[in-house]
Amino acid sequence: MFSPHSFSPLVHLAGGSIFSNETDVPCPFGTFKCPEGKCIPQTSVCNYQKDCDKGEDELNHCPPPECEPGQISCGQYVFNKTYCIPPHYKCDMTIDCVDGTDESDCTYRKCQQDDIRCGTPSLGVSLNGRVAEICVPKEKRCDGYLDCRTGKDEEGCTGTACRLDQFRCANGVRCIDTSLKCNHKNDCGDNSDEVGCSKFRPCSSCVCWRVR
Ligand SMILES: [Ca+2]
Ligand SMILES: [Ca+2]
Numbered sequence: 419m420f421s422p423h424s425f426s427p428l429v430h431l432a433g434g435s436i437f438s439n440e441t442d443v444p445c446p447f448g449t450f451k452c453p454e455g456k457c458i459p460q461t462s463v464c465n466y467q468k469d470c471d472k473g474e475d476e477l478n479h480c481p482p483p484e485c486e487p488g489q490i491s492c493g494q495y496v497f498n499k500t501y502c503i504p505p506h507y508k509c510d511m512t513i514d515c516v517d518g519t520d521e522s523d524c525t526y527r528k529c530q531q532d533d534i535r536c537g538t539p540s541l542g543v544s545l546n547g548r549v550a551e552i553c554v555p556k557e558k559r560c561d562g563y564l565d566c567r568t569g570k571d572e573e574g575c576t577g578t579a580c581r582l583d584q585f586r587c588a589n590g591v592r593c594i595d596t597s598l599k600c601n602h603k604n605d606c607g608d609n610s611d612e613v614g615c616s617k618f619r620p621c622s623s624c625v626c627w628r629v630r
């Protein structure tokens with residue numbers, strides 16, 4: 419005879435839910451069984467979100483996510499750990515990638531006497547037995563861009579300090595995403611993001627207009 423358990427998933431299905439918290443019942447076709455017994459849709463496996471209680475749906479050889487344009491990827495993908503980083507996080511003496519590949523194969527700048535000293539990175543990299551410090555050329559002081567992750571080079575300067583992967587508007591008020599540069603829209607407010615751009619926008623399926 420049937421045990422009450424064998425009916426359980428069907429009862430749940432009839433109720434409009436595929437979730438079952440019983441560990442000894444199979445999950446309906448097309449679903450994934452979490453160790454705690456929960457059945458989750460197959461589409462929730464490797465969707466970069468934890469659906470099983472302990473995230474087992476993301477731990478079974480999921481492919482790494484695609485990084486946003488302009489970002490670079492770490493060597494190893496581990497769920498819930500940093501995998502995509504902006505390029506300037508490479509070789510900045512702070513370990514960002516779970517496998518540390520952003521700080522491998524680096525030639526660090528030797529600090530010059532008149533350099534700006536950024537301070538010891540939060541995750542200090544030991545070079546030749548001493549904790550190294552990142553230094554940036556003095557020209558980077560108050561140029562509106564955060565060359566030091568500590569922000570030391572922009573301390574006490576006027577205007578907004580932008581990340582290195584952003585565009586800084588000429589009026590110094592705003593930092594915008596670089597994708598907004600030359601998009602024929604005045605995102606800065608002073609139009610500086612549209613200065614020096616090509617007069618013609620690239621042709622796709624649209625009609626090309628000459629922009630005066
Ligand atoms: Ca780094
Ligand atoms: Ca700077």
Ligand SMILES: [Ca+2]
Pocket residue numbers: 598599600601602603604605606611612
């Ligand atoms: Ca724009």
